[in-house]
Amino acid sequence: MAAGDLLGNVSIVLVHTKTPANIGAVARGMMNMGLSRLVLVRPPRDPEGEAEKLAAGAEAVIRNAARFETLRDAVADHQLVIGTSRQKGRLRKNVHTPRETAEQVVPLLAKNRVAIVFGREVNGLDRADLALCQEIVAIPSDERFPSLNLSHAFLLIAYELFVAARSTTPAPSPALAAAGELEGFFGHLQGLLQETGFLDREHPDRIMLTLRQLFGRARLDARDVSILRGILTQLQKSFQLRKPGGGSDQA
Amino acid sequence: MAAGDLLGNVSIVLVHTKTPANIGAVARGMMNMGLSRLVLVRPPRDPEGEAEKLAAGAEAVIRNAARFETLRDAVADHQLVIGTSRQKGRLRKNVHTPRETAEQVVPLLAKNRVAIVFGREVNGLDRADLALCQEIVAIPSDERFPSLNLSHAFLLIAYELFVAARSTTPAPSPALAAAGELEGFFGHLQGLLQETGFLDREHPDRIMLTLRQLFGRARLDARDVSILRGILTQLQKSFQLRKPGGGSDQA
Numbered sequence: 001m002a003a004g005d006l007l008g009n010v011s012i013v014l015v016h017t018k019t020p021a022n023i024g025a026v027a028r029g030m031m032n033m034g035l036s037r038l039v040l041v042r043p044p045r046d047p048e049g050e051a052e053k054l055a056a057g058a059e060a061v062i063r064n065a066a067r068f069e070t071l072r073d074a075v076a077d078h079q080l081v082i083g084t085s086r087q088k089g090r091l092r093k094n095v096h097t098p099r100e101t102a103e104q105v106v107p108l109l110a111k112n113r114v115a116i117v118f119g120r121e122v123n124g125l126d127r128a129d130l131a132l133c134q135e136i137v138a139i140p141s142d143e144r145f146p147s148l149n150l151s152h153a154f155l156l157i158a159y160e161l162f163v164a165a166r167s168t169t170p171a172p173s174p175a176l177a178a179a180g181e182l183e184g185f186f187g188h189l190q191g192l193l194q195e196t197g198f199l200d201r202e203h204p205d206r207i208m209l210t211l212r213q214l215f216g217r218a219r220l221d222a223r224d225v226s227i228l229r230g231i232l233t234q235l236q237k238s239f240q241l242r243k244p245g246g247g248s249d250q251a
Numbered sequence: 252m253a254a255g256d257l258l259g260n261v262s263i264v265l266v267h268t269k270t271p272a273n274i275g276a277v278a279r280g281m282m283n284m285g286l287s288r289l290v291l292v293r294p295p296r297d298p299e300g301e302a303e304k305l306a307a308g309a310e311a312v313i314r315n316a317a318r319f320e321t322l323r324d325a326v327a328d329h330q331l332v333i334g335t336s337r338q339k340g341r342l343r344k345n346v347h348t349p350r351e352t353a354e355q356v357v358p359l360l361a362k363n364r365v366a367i368v369f370g371r372e373v374n375g376l377d378r379a380d381l382a383l384c385q386e387i388v389a390i391p392s393d394e395r396f397p398s399l400n401l402s403h404a405f406l407l408i409a410y411e412l413f414v415a416a417r418s419t420t421p422a423p424s425p426a427l428a429a430a431g432e433l434e435g436f437f438g439h440l441q442g443l444l445q446e447t448g449f450l451d452r453e454h455p456d457r458i459m460l461t462l463r464q465l466f467g468r469a470r471l472d473a474r475d476v477s478i479l480r481g482i483l484t485q486l487q488k489s490f491q492l493r494k495p496g497g498g499s500d501q502a
Contacts, residue, residue, distance in 0.1 A: 025400060025403075028399075028400060028403075029399070029400070029403055031393060031395075031396035032392045032393060032396055032397065032398070032399050032403070033392065033393060034393040056398075056400070057396065057398075058396070099414075140410075140413065140414060140417065141283045141284065141413070142282060142283060142284060142285040142413070144282075145282035145283055145308065145309070146283065147283070147307075147308075148279075148280070148283050149276060149279060149280070149307070149402075151400075151403070152276075152279075152280055152283070152402070152403070152406050155403050155406060155407065156406065156407070156410050159391075159407050159410075162391060162392070162393070163350075163391060166391065
């Protein structure tokens with residue numbers, strides 16, 4: 001399988017981009033680096049066609065872009081979702097450089113679709129969007145002036161993927177669970193943890209984020225998810241049986 | 252010596268840039284990647300201040316930029332001049348990737364000033380400008396769509412320099428001859444080779460380019476240049492003595 005085929009399984013996802021010119025610059029950079037799948041979540045209005053002006057020959061990438069209202073829908077059929085962020089904080093364990101990310105991702109591309117997600121200019125991805133990501137890629141930069149232009153941030157990651165894909169002979173790689181399946185599992189898990197009182201019903205996010213990162217690192221496949229959901233279902237049944245008002249072994 | 256100090260000896264030289272916004276995007280990327288020395292050769296008029304708009308906080312880099320009419324003057328006080336180009340052709344032996352270039356350049360930065368030269372959008376550097384470069388850096392890209400945006404091309408090289416500088420403990424590195432000294436030597440050499448008829452007086456460029464690349468790879472220091480010029484002077488004297496009309500041992 002050639003580098004170009006591998007990179008065909010990478011989606012570049014731009015969330016709520018503000019400036020159409022940045023979408024054009026990303027489209028051009030995508031074609032420079034062998035990428036073709038662009039996904040736009042709530043793209044900006046572009047009455048002047050600024051995006052296509054900056055695309056400089058890569059207009060087809062924009063015209064063929066998939067468009068979604070939510071990031072959750074946009075990545076549902078992807079097996080690995082990687083967010084870009086400078087705010088490491090609680091996500092620390094799953095943060096990698098572009099080079100590390102490329103080296104991890106490229107071998108997975110033979111059998112999996114990988115989404116690289118970029119947030120809005122200035123603000124980046126918000127918490128809810130970051131929670132949908134199993135990994136974070138953080139770009140090394142001068143700490144006195146760390147904020148990169150959106151198309152620059154994109155380009156460095158695309159370049160590392162391109163370089164890694166050209167030097168990789170794909171080994172057999174596992175087929176992972178899609179983000180949609182994972183979200184089903186996380187919803188199930190959160191429900192159970194709230195029923196049991198482990199999670200504060202009002203503020204479940206902090207613990208859930210830790211669990212999302214943990215299972216993200218575990219690279220679950222469909223069978224793993226099926227087993228985990230079987231466990232959750234069984235736990236829920238047991239819990240229902242013991243709740244006041246529920247049945248019990250003694251009844 | 253910290254990474255920042257090493258990178259202080261890198262100059263980013265933009266030759267005859269057409270679009271002011273690209274200068275702004277480069278200035279921002281320079282500060283992201285720990286660079287500060289911008290050199291502009293024949294910059295564009297910018298009545299609307301487009302460059303500073305795109306600089307997004309890096310306006311000082313543009314205001315402090317050195318400005319020159321010719322590349323030769325712009326790089327005269329640099330010990331290593333590296334051009335960016337996609338046209339490899341006759342320069343093949345001295346062409347490297349951004350990563351290779353960064354690994355070669357960073358150890359030299361403790362004692363040498365290095366210029367990275369970027370040509371005009373679309374056309375790139377012309378032959379005369381490329382002849383002033385000892386090395387060429389070529390950016391890997393998809394051969395079906397190889398032409399990068401100017402600020403993107405800049406950024407990939409700056410990123411590799413930044414990454415290499417952060418991971419380098421500088422070893423003692425040699426102080427090389429400055430481009431101005433090298434140009435004096437090449438002028439001297441070309442003169443002699445024309446006098447002796449080795450070089451076609453009308454079309455000296457092809458052979459001279461090969462010689463420039465050869466001596467570029469040799470990384471000459473000031474003493475090397477001094478010895479080579481001594482040799483040239485001696486050869487010229489001998490040649491004058493033997494020419495019809497010149498003196499001879501028998502006279």
